[in-house]
Amino acid sequence: MRDVCVIGLGLIGGSVLRAAATAGRRVWGATDSAEDAEAARADGCDAGTDVAAALRRAAERDALVVLAVPLTAVDGVLGAVARHAPEVLLTDVTGVKGPVLDAVRRIAPAARYVGGHPMAGTAKSGWTAGSPTLFAGAAWVVGVERDTDLAVWREVAALALDVGAHVIPLGAAAHDETVARVSHLPHLLAAVLAAVGAYGGPLAAALAAGSFRDGTRVAGTRPDLVRAMTEGNREALLPVLDEALGKLGAARGSLASTGGLAATIQAGYDGSHAVDRHRSAARAGVRVDLTAPEARDGLLALGERGGRITALEGGVAIGEVA
Amino acid sequence: MRDVCVIGLGLIGGSVLRAAATAGRRVWGATDSAEDAEAARADGCDAGTDVAAALRRAAERDALVVLAVPLTAVDGVLGAVARHAPEVLLTDVTGVKGPVLDAVRRIAPAARYVGGHPMAGTAKSGWTAGSPTLFAGAAWVVGVERDTDLAVWREVAALALDVGAHVIPLGAAAHDETVARVSHLPHLLAAVLAAVGAYGGPLAAALAAGSFRDGTRVAGTRPDLVRAMTEGNREALLPVLDEALGKLGAARGSLASTGGLAATIQAGYDGSHAVDRHRSAARAGVRVDLTAPEARDGLLALGERGGRITALEGGVAIGEVA
Structure with missing residues (x-):
């Protein structure tokens, strides 16, 4: 399984780190918040405050980097990605997708990026509010654009499925x-x-x-x-x-x-x-071959009708739709 | 205890009839709905479809009449009140108070009327949806206007308290x-x-x-x-x-x-x-002497500050306010 590097260890990032570790992945994290880093280390996690070092390690190991910082901090972290891991596998968990997609194209255009949005949360925040089961049963939107590389899409969807969510393939605008x-x-x-x-x-x-x-x-x-x-x-x-x-x-x-x-x-x-x-509504099973030329259209048709992907079998996404 | 005559035996009226009976009062009811009347009789209640007879009986026994019909039916029932029990003790349980007050002044001006609104309900309707405990712990607004006869007000408040509600004294406009x-x-x-x-x-x-x-x-x-x-x-x-x-x-x-x-x-x-x-907020005890000249102002000051009456002791209303 792909290694995971999480930047930002608040409620969502901290939960991704713990859930991915629980799923058996090698994980590490970094954050600007000394408090969150210390709390993560106290829980036995590989976490620190050196974002650059964490990103360099991700580039070396070809890990999946998860940006889990507030929208206002995304540009700054993307600058660090461009410097330290310019071609890395990259996703994010921000609640809006269009502005992040624009920022990636502008600041870290070589990154292999597919956006994400887990529809989970609580009123609390910070590392201590997180949980390895936060995403169990939740919807996790994974972005599909005209130019999306479905090999990258599969990596992001696999992480979402690994932590217990189901995947909704969707364009940023929708x-x-x-x-x-x-x-x-x-x-x-x-x-x-x-x-x-x-x-x-x-x-x-x-x-x-x-x-x-x-x-x-x-x-x-x-x-x-x-x-x-x-x-x-x-x-x-x-x-x-x-x-x-x-x-x-x-x-x-x-x-x-x-x-x-x-x-x-x-x-x-x-x-x-x-x-x-x-x-x-009753739902019927659907299979989308991610290697087929019309795969993006198949994923979008599924997502836009409220359908979901529930498993990956090799290069095939297994889902259901009304 | 004062007899109670309920006109309209849906969710609220049917619950008033049952709750007042449970409190030990003599009660009877009438409704235009043959279905509700039959259901009430099947439950052993004194109920029928002859509204005029029920009102004449209320006039004879000086009972408290509770109008429990939809706002759109209020004018019609007030016409029957004016014909069959023009000076009766009268209240209602309609969700708006200004329009009912106007209708009483226009159609049954001799009735000894004080309006009411129990803040209780469910999404269901009809006699079968009712319950003798519907008003337990609920707020019941009992109207206070410049010309309110506080002896009548006391009768209406006593019914609300008898069925387990607390009373909020309030003008129709507020x-x-x-x-x-x-x-x-x-x-x-x-x-x-x-x-x-x-x-x-x-x-x-x-x-x-x-x-x-x-x-x-x-x-x-x-x-x-x-x-x-x-x-x-x-x-x-x-x-x-x-x-x-x-x-x-x-x-x-x-x-x-x-x-x-x-x-x-x-x-x-x-x-x-x-x-x-x-x-x-912490609440302090309050006593309002209903026979005092400033009693109406005392009740309104209490209600408008979110206070409530929780008991009657003779001519004194016992309450609490922040």
Whole structure:
């Protein structure tokens, strides 16, 4: 199995390091955070603060490098990759894919890069919050672009599968638009609802019940984490935010003019049931030969229909789709 | 203890009938729904479909009449009250208070009316969905206006306390604005989010995680129930909807211009924690003498600060407030 070098040992990077080690891989990590490095060493892991040395070792051993730093730190680490391991196998775990893909093309263009995004996390952060089982049962998006080298794609997908996730093959643009829709917009609506509710003071708190609690739950997430993911996905988030504003404005207009909210409420009811139906739809087995010329199209067709890869058998990806 | 006559034997009315009987009161009910009446009789309750007879009996026995019909049916039942029990003790359990208060003043002005709203419910409806413990631990708003007769208020509060709820004394306008904020707006935001998410198809369903599930949970509520409460509270809901639109529009503008969402996200985080703080604040005991001239102000000051009445001792209401 391919060696793994993780740069950044917070919640996600620290969990990748532990999960890959548990899967039987040789792993090492480095981080700018002396605190995370020390905590990792205290847990018996091969970890330090010398990012350059870790990358040089990755180049020597042809390891897979996992960038697990916040989006704002990606450019800096890519500079180190370009200097110390310019042609290395490279992936990342950042929550937006378009901006990272652009940065790799700009800063470390020779790296054999395929992006990734494990859809797992907790409200906590840092090495101590991580766990080798964080990715068990989670979706892990692995990027497919027109120019993706599927041998590299296979390396990244294999790591995701090794740590217990299933793989969703997806282009950066489709990923970023979809997370704007189902993750970033929910965080912004929760923030707006919490602010409107809080304006009602202690009386609002006394009358708030299930609908308010559910609708504001993620508003308690650390603001810097929410800012990083939403602001980092600005380009894809703006049109989704406009969709939501349009629908809420239409509800306002209809309530003010005719007094009716039927269209808004019915669309929400239908939408909620449609999402549930997609989730519970019967799925059929699919095989994608990664060496075939149409393999990229096969992977994208699978991912864009909500399908997933669950195993690799040599050069064949085994999956399921509704 | 005062006899109780419940008109409407769905989820809430049926639960009031059962809970009041369990508390040891003599109870009877009537409903337009032959199905609910039959189900109530099958459970051994004194129930039928002759609303006029039930109201005449209430007038004879000076019972407390509880209107437990949807807002759209309130005017019709108030007409029957005006004909058959014009001066009866009267309350209701409708989710909006201003429109019902107006209707009582217009249609049954001689009724000794104080409005109510038990903050309890389930996604189900009808007699069979009800339970004698539905109100255990719930908040029950009991209306206080400038002209409220506190002897009537005491009768309504006593029923709420008897069935296990605590009482929040509140004017109709404050009630309607606050439920718009913490209940009706959450339903509309959940509907918008579910519609935007569903537009992303099976891929969105595959990537949707906790934030989307929490944010859309109430979008699965029966559309006619959500319409009834939101459309019925139009006047109070419009300005709250404008607040939400203003905040979401400000987020959109900031993201488009500077790329920053700090203000939106921090306000949501602070709001969410402020609501939690109000909920867990230490509370001191309060006594309001219902026979004192300033009793109405005392009750309103308590309710508007998120306080509650937990018992009645003769003419004194015992409560707590932060």
